[in-house]
Amino acid sequence: xxxxxxxxxxxxxxxAGSVSGAPQVQLEDPFSSGMWDYHQEALLGDPAKIRFDDxxxxxxxxxxxxxxNVPLLVDATALSDVExxxxxxDYGPIPKILSFFPGxxxxxxALRFKIDQATAIRASVRTRTDGWHVGGTLIDAAGGxxxxxALAYASDDWEEKLGEMHGRLWRSSGRARVIVDHPMDTGLxxxxxxxIIRDLTFSTDDGHEVARIALSEPVNEDPAFTLYFxxxxxxxxxxxxxxxxxxxxxxxxxxxxxxx
Amino acid sequence: xxxxxAALGLLAxxxxxxxxxxxxxxxxxxxxxxxxVPILSGVWMIEGATEYFSRDNGGAIVNCAxxxxxxxxxxxxxxxxxxxxxxxxxxxxxxxxxxVSTVINTHHHPDHYFGNQxxxxxxxLALADTIAAARTEQDGFSDNMYRLLGDWxxxxxxxxxxxxxxxxxxxxxxxxxxALPLGGHTASDLALIDAETGLLITGDLVFLDRAxxxxxxxxxxxxxxxxxxxxxxxxxxLPGHGPLDRxxxxxxxxxxxxxxxxxxxxxxxxxxxxxxxIMESPLPDQFASMGxxxxxxxxxxxxxxxxxxxMILPRAN
Numbered sequence: 001x002x003x004x005x006x007x008x009x010x011x012x013x014x015x016a017g018s019v020s021g022a023p024q025v026q027l028e029d030p031f032s033s034g035m036w037d038y039h040q041e042a043l044l045g046d047p048a049k050i051r052f053d054d055x056x057x058x059x060x061x062x063x064x065x066x067x068x069n070v071p072l073l074v075d076a077t078a079l080s081d082v083e084x085x086x087x088x089x090d091y092g093p094i095p096k097i098l099s100f101f102p103g104x105x106x107x108x109x110a111l112r113f114k115i116d117q118a119t120a121i122r123a124s125v126r127t128r129t130d131g132w133h134v135g136g137t138l139i140d141a142a143g144g145x146x147x148x149x150a151l152a153y154a155s156d157d158w159e160e161k162l163g164e165m166h167g168r169l170w171r172s173s174g175r176a177r178v179i180v181d182h183p184m185d186t187g188l189x190x191x192x193x194x195x196i197i198r199d200l201t202f203s204t205d206d207g208h209e210v211a212r213i214a215l216s217e218p219v220n221e222d223p224a225f226t227l228y229f230x231x232x233x234x235x236x237x238x239x240x241x242x243x244x245x246x247x248x249x250x251x252x253x254x255x256x257x258x259x260x
Numbered sequence: 261x262x263x264x265x266a267a268l269g270l271l272a273x274x275x276x277x278x279x280x281x282x283x284x285x286x287x288x289x290x291x292x293x294x295x296x297v298p299i300l301s302g303v304w305m306i307e308g309a310t311e312y313f314s315r316d317n318g319g320a321i322v323n324c325a326x327x328x329x330x331x332x333x334x335x336x337x338x339x340x341x342x343x344x345x346x347x348x349x350x351x352x353x354x355x356x357x358x359x360v361s362t363v364i365n366t367h368h369h370p371d372h373y374f375g376n377q378x379x380x381x382x383x384x385l386a387l388a389d390t391i392a393a394a395r396t397e398q399d400g401f402s403d404n405m406y407r408l409l410g411d412w413x414x415x416x417x418x419x420x421x422x423x424x425x426x427x428x429x430x431x432x433x434x435x436x437x438x439a440l441p442l443g444g445h446t447a448s449d450l451a452l453i454d455a456e457t458g459l460l461i462t463g464d465l466v467f468l469d470r471a472x473x474x475x476x477x478x479x480x481x482x483x484x485x486x487x488x489x490x491x492x493x494x495x496x497x498l499p500g501h502g503p504l505d506r507x508x509x510x511x512x513x514x515x516x517x518x519x520x521x522x523x524x525x526x527x528x529x530x531x532x533x534x535x536x537x538i539m540e541s542p543l544p545d546q547f548a549s550m551g552x553x554x555x556x557x558x559x560x561x562x563x564x565x566x567x568x569x570x571m572i573l574p575r576a577n
Contacts, residue, residue: 059536065562071535110534142404166573168532175532179573224566226534240576252577258530 025050031138033120035090043088043096044124049131055079056135058123064141069220070115074100074123075108076135077228081128082107089218091119093188096216104233105202105211106174110226113218114186115141158183165252169238174231176202176254178240179224186217197223197250200242204235290412292320292339292347296355299504300457300496302328304355306348310470310502310551313340313371318412319405320344322371325461325498326352327454330434332361336452336461337500338375340405342416345375361433365421366463366500367446368394369473370401376419385432386421387441389448394420425450440489444482445472445500451489460494468502468510471547471556472517474563479522486515502551517547521557525565529572535561 022037023046029036030052040046055078064070076082085100085107097113107125122136158181167178180197187194194217202211211227229235242250296304304326309317319340327334333356338345353359365373365386373394376384386394398418406413425432427439436455443449445464452461464473465485489497490511497505499514528538539558547553 059540061536061539061558061562065559069562069566071539071562073534073536110536112535142407163577165576166570167576168574170532173531177532177534177573178576179570222566224534224569226532254576258574 024048027052027134029120031090031120031136033090035095036120036122039088039090039095039122043086044132047126047132050124051131051133053079053125053133053135056123056125056133058121058135058137060121060137060139062138062140064115064139067115067141069112070139070141071110071112072121073108073110074135076123076125076133077106077108079107079125079127079130079133081130082125083128084126085109086124086126087111087113087122088124089113089115089119089121092116092218094186094217097218098216099214101212101214102227103209103211104229105176106228106230108228109213110224112220112224114184114220115139115218117141163248163250165240165250167240167252167254168258169234169236169254169256171231171234171236171256174229174234176227176229176234176238177225178252178254179222180240180242180250180252181222182244182250184215184217184219184221184223188217195244195246197242197244200225200240200250202227203239203241205237205239210235210238290318290343292318292344294320294344294347294351296326296351299498300454300459303454303457303459305498305504306351307503308371308501312552312555313405313408315408315410315412318344319371319374319409321501323498323500323502324348325459326355327435328356329361329432332356332358332433334362334364334433334435335360335379336364337366337372337463338363338379340371340374341409341413342375342377343412343414345378348375349378363421364425364432364450364452365390365394366450366452366461367448368397368420369446369464369476370405370418372463372500373421374401374405374416374418376421377417380419383423384419384421385423385425387427387448387450388424389443390446390450391421391424393447394418429455442485442488444478444480444485445474446476447478449485451485453492453494458495459498460489460492460496461498462489462500462510464500465489466497466499466505466510466514467517467550468497468499468505468513469549470499470501470551471553472514473552473556474521474560477560477563479518479564482518483515486511486518490515517550520544520547521560521564522568525561525568526572529565529569535565538565 023040057075059073087097088095100109118140125133161181164181169176185195200213203209238254240252306324308321313319325336363379363384368390427441438453440451449465497510499510
């Protein structure tokens with residue numbers, strides 16, 4: 001029988017393209033937030049091996065005080081052989097925040113992002129041999145962070161600061177912190193096209209890639225990241241290179257000195 | 261005849277009778293229990309809870325000062341909602357049948373002026389920059405207050421102050437005051453000294469046993485304002501949040517907290533910590549016991565850390 005709900009299902013599958021609405025592994029979402037199945041297929045490509053896993057720690061404040069700068073710490077150091085961490089929100093106009101490829105760094109990342117409404121936030125961790133492990137938490141928010149223009153435009157010198165980088169290494173604690181000036185426009189504010197950093201790569205002096213971050217629109221204005229390393233094997237210097245979607249090159253060097 | 265209503269009654273069983281007369285989901289009307297306490301000659305205060313906004317406290321977290329004027333009462337800060345203003349109006353008519361003659365807002369934060377609506381026909385005084393800021397930010401504040409307080413906010417519409425207050429020695433409804441135009445908690449904070457009693461009314465430049473809030477703070481300017489207030493050597497200080505201070509501790513406590521907060525964030529930036537890592541670190545005992553902790557410390561990290569970090573971290577290109 002052709003029912004209204006099956007008609008609806010047809011309509012939805014037409015809109016969503018390859019997403020069928022039923023992933024091949026059906027998980028019991030601890031947050032019951034309603035969108036996870038969809039993201040499991042659309043963001044992660046409907047993997048055959050996936051589970052929710054408390055060992056993936058996602059730490060955020062209960063409430064977003066500043067919708068433009070919600071701090072988040074993702075820690076998957078309890079897992080081994082991590083190749084990729086996809087950080088995403090269930091509810092928001094653009095679900096994906098970034099992909100982190102830890103490489104030689106620890107599978108742990110501190111970041112800030114723009115939130116549009118109260119939502120579950122997830123870190124999906126892909127390991128080399130053991131599929132995907134998903135952790136998450138809930139954040140309450142007044143919202144609006146994704147659909148407002150960047151604050152940078154309140155000052156008239158933002159273009160001069162574009163790509164300006166602050167940061168350094170702390171070898172004793174195995175940290176690398178970097179902040180890059182960039183409006184990170186989502187394209188959702190009226191009349192302002194998407195303008196974002198696409199990727200940031202961390203490499204040693206001899207060109208060896210240590211870690212990489214692929215950014216999406218919800219990363220905060222002036223992206224700020226901490227990467228974590230084993231202090232024993234941490235490089236003494238890191239080149240940070242990146243590019244935005246307008247072709248602007250970003251380049252800087254992090255060292256273990258208080259003043260460059 | 262089996263009606264849908266009867267069927268529902270069968271399903272609901274024992275509670276059906278109650279359900280038909282008064283719906284189970286109806287909440288009692290929220291009401292504020294505001295009690296003006298006499299503190300000095302011709303001066304009363306209403307003391308707010310030393311908490312953050314919640315649906316339990318209805319946003320009644322602010323201190324209001326009430327001074328006896330010539331034609332009625334001078335109300336300093338009007339609370340968080342229309343309903344709060346109504347409760348104030350009722351309570352204050354028991355002190356003076358003529359009720360409120362004049363309202364003064366110390367600054368533009370919503371817990372200090374969203375009761376103005378009830379007194380919209382009276383002069384509502386504030387510093388010029390406070391009036392401007394209240395106009396600019398009223399919609400955002402209103403959205404957030406409805407979200408935080410729900411039904412407590414019913415019918416509330418922000419009414420920004422409308423009359424610019426004079427500064428220095430002024431007379432308001434026959435009462436002599438000294439108006440100090442300061443800033444630091446927000447861009448524009450008003451402190452008042454009551455000439456008759458010497459009482460210093462600080463707005464949110466001073467907190468006591470309740471964590472200071474920093475969404476619009478300029479810490480350096482705030483410390484300068486505290487130095488100015490300490491020099492007044494007032495016999496009693498009425499802080500924006502927390503109990504009346506007759507022992508001269510509130511200004512020092514606020515200053516000590518702000519100094520610690522700044523030092524903590526500067527040190528964290530020097531160690532490369534992210535905001536979450538700072539939030540996870542414990543507060544020292546003397547500040548952990550303040551009201552609204554650790555929420556306010558966590559909020560302050562969001563307000564202040566990005567800028568502090570930019571100053572501390574070296575350029576990398």
